Amino acid sequence: MQRYFVNKEQISEQTITLLADDAKHIQKVMRMNPGDRLICADNEGNVYLCEIQSLESDCITAVIKKQLEENAELPIHVTIVQGLPKGDKLEFIVQKGTECGARAFIPLKAERSISKWAVNKVDKKLSRLKKIAKEAAEQSHRTYIPEIGRPVSIDQLIKMSDHYHKKIVAYEETAKAGEQHALPKILNEIKANERLIAVIGPEGGFSPEEVQKLEQAGFTSCGLGNRILRTETAPLYVLSAASYHFELLKRGE
Amino acid sequence: MQRYFVNKEQISEQTITLLADDAKHIQKVMRMNPGDRLICADNEGNVYLCEIQSLESDCITAVIKKQLEENAELPIHVTIVQGLPKGDKLEFIVQKGTECGARAFIPLKAERSISKWAVNKVDKKLSRLKKIAKEAAEQSHRTYIPEIGRPVSIDQLIKMSDHYHKKIVAYEETAKAGEQHALPKILNEIKANERLIAVIGPEGGFSPEEVQKLEQAGFTSCGLGNRILRTETAPLYVLSAASYHFELLKRGE
Numbered sequence: 001m002q003r004y005f006v007n008k009e010q011i012s013e014q015t016i017t018l019l020a021d022d023a024k025h026i027q028k029v030m031r032m033n034p035g036d037r038l039i040c041a042d043n044e045g046n047v048y049l050c051e052i053q054s055l056e057s058d059c060i061t062a063v064i065k066k067q068l069e070e071n072a073e074l075p076i077h078v079t080i081v082q083g084l085p086k087g088d089k090l091e092f093i094v095q096k097g098t099e100c101g102a103r104a105f106i107p108l109k110a111e112r113s114i115s116k117w118a119v120n121k122v123d124k125k126l127s128r129l130k131k132i133a134k135e136a137a138e139q140s141h142r143t144y145i146p147e148i149g150r151p152v153s154i155d156q157l158i159k160m161s162d163h164y165h166k167k168i169v170a171y172e173e174t175a176k177a178g179e180q181h182a183l184p185k186i187l188n189e190i191k192a193n194e195r196l197i198a199v200i201g202p203e204g205g206f207s208p209e210e211v212q213k214l215e216q217a218g219f220t221s222c223g224l225g226n227r228i229l230r231t232e233t234a235p236l237y238v239l240s241a242a243s244y245h246f247e248l249l250k251r252g253e
Numbered sequence: 254m255q256r257y258f259v260n261k262e263q264i265s266e267q268t269i270t271l272l273a274d275d276a277k278h279i280q281k282v283m284r285m286n287p288g289d290r291l292i293c294a295d296n297e298g299n300v301y302l303c304e305i306q307s308l309e310s311d312c313i314t315a316v317i318k319k320q321l322e323e324n325a326e327l328p329i330h331v332t333i334v335q336g337l338p339k340g341d342k343l344e345f346i347v348q349k350g351t352e353c354g355a356r357a358f359i360p361l362k363a364e365r366s367i368s369k370w371a372v373n374k375v376d377k378k379l380s381r382l383k384k385i386a387k388e389a390a391e392q393s394h395r396t397y398i399p400e401i402g403r404p405v406s407i408d409q410l411i412k413m414s415d416h417y418h419k420k421i422v423a424y425e426e427t428a429k430a431g432e433q434h435a436l437p438k439i440l441n442e443i444k445a446n447e448r449l450i451a452v453i454g455p456e457g458g459f460s461p462e463e464v465q466k467l468e469q470a471g472f473t474s475c476g477l478g479n480r481i482l483r484t485e486t487a488p489l490y491v492l493s494a495a496s497y498h499f500e501l502l503k504r505g506e
Binding site: 071072073074096099100101139140141142180181183184223224225226227228229230233236237240241243244245247248249250 | 324326352354392393394436437482483494496498500
């Protein structure tokens with residue numbers, strides 16, 4: 001069933017109001033009519049099954065039929081810190097990483113990032129990534145829309161990383177050296193609702209200095225299997241592994 | 254180090270000859286010179302460390318320094334059967350699925366596949382996918398290039414599936430119903446060097462009839478975590494989970 005994230009102010013006791021792009025999508029793309037059903041989520045953990053009551057061009061009223069008990073979220077909070085990649089790869093990472101359960105994305109201005117964000121384009125880029133995250137969260141039936149952070153430097157990243165229970169960095173040289181135990185060890189140690197921060201290098205990988213800084217700040221270097229993954233594939237591996245570990249193998253229960 | 258797949262005829266006892274696109278890539282993109290090193294793989298399990306001896310415009314001779322012992326392959330053979338998706342998504346799946354360790358890809362003409370391959374374009378499409386698989390295998394340091402099969406119907410798929418030890422189908426309705434035990438159970442049962450076939454639906458998913466046919470033929474419906482994955486994300490989840498299971502958790506040893 002089609003799902004839309006709405007703001008808290010759009011929700012009253014018995015009805016939900018859908019506006020702007022959502023109202024357009026419901027009418028123009030989904031071609032819904034009164035009586036059709038949809039799901040609304042408030043991005044604070046509440047999910048409602050609703051039935052459309054009335055449609056106007058930019059405002060749709062839906063009656064709340066019942067509140068749904070859903071569990072579409074990974075048991076741990078994963079933040080993906082992504083070395084700024086080339087082209088539109090970050091859009092890809094946000095879309096696919098949202099499907100795979102990430103709770104936040106933070107772009108990292110890494111030493112070898114070829115892509116740089118011009119200061120006057122940061123807000124536009126962030127708002128586009130937020131839109132992609134919202135749509136992917138709707139499509140993959142998430143309860144929460146992942147947050148998109150402003151780009152950080154490695155030193156800013158290290159400062160903010162104190163707020164996480166476990167910290168990992170995917171480092172190609174570690175992968176090449178055959179290091180395979182670190183990720184399962186971390187996933188075995190982390191508990192439900194705790195926060196994992198996973199840092200992924202850009203196309204050229206991290207410099208040895210960057211990795212040293214991260215390791216000194218308590219980040220664990222992890223290998224991600226026996227093959228060299230591209231920068232945009234590595235976060236999906238980390239998220240899929242976390243899902244497999246907690247949701248399928250049911251470890252950590 | 255840069256890696257190239259070469260045919261057996263290009264390998265003599267002491268030297269390897271690199272031709273055509275590879276020769277061009279070495280000179281124009283990598284700007285290599287005599288004395289520079291590269292890796293050659295024969296797609297039959299042999300991998301060589303080589304040193305460039307001489308460069309001509311379309312022929313490069315490299316001396317074999319030593320044979321390498323490598324293990325970049327998943328311990329099980331995974332074949333991804335992909336319901337024909339829209340646009341260039343199959344190219345994406347082949348590229349990323351190769352990085353994640355798939356041994357073969359087979360396009361499936363599913364009932365709800367919107368994309369159809371015109372008969373006179375099949376060879377061109379396959380040769381493009383093979384090129385993508387070769388390049389991704391080189392970049393991710395694979396020992397083998399995944400095979401690309403010709404598109405099959407569901408009935409052809411069922412006939413050929415006898416050759417696999419384990420057979421799964423990723424079915425959205427199964428995922429919605431919260432089925433989470435099937436994939437770990439299969440991965441626990443399958444042994445090293447055995448063959449797993451994983452069938453993924455197109456954008457609209459499989460029809461109930463298709464799933465019924467597959468289940469009757471011994472395919473197990475698997476959920477892939479608590480979120481709804483797009484058709485192009487599902488194969489990467491299966492492959493990442495298999496890598497995590499065998500290469501990181503070291504199950505199956």
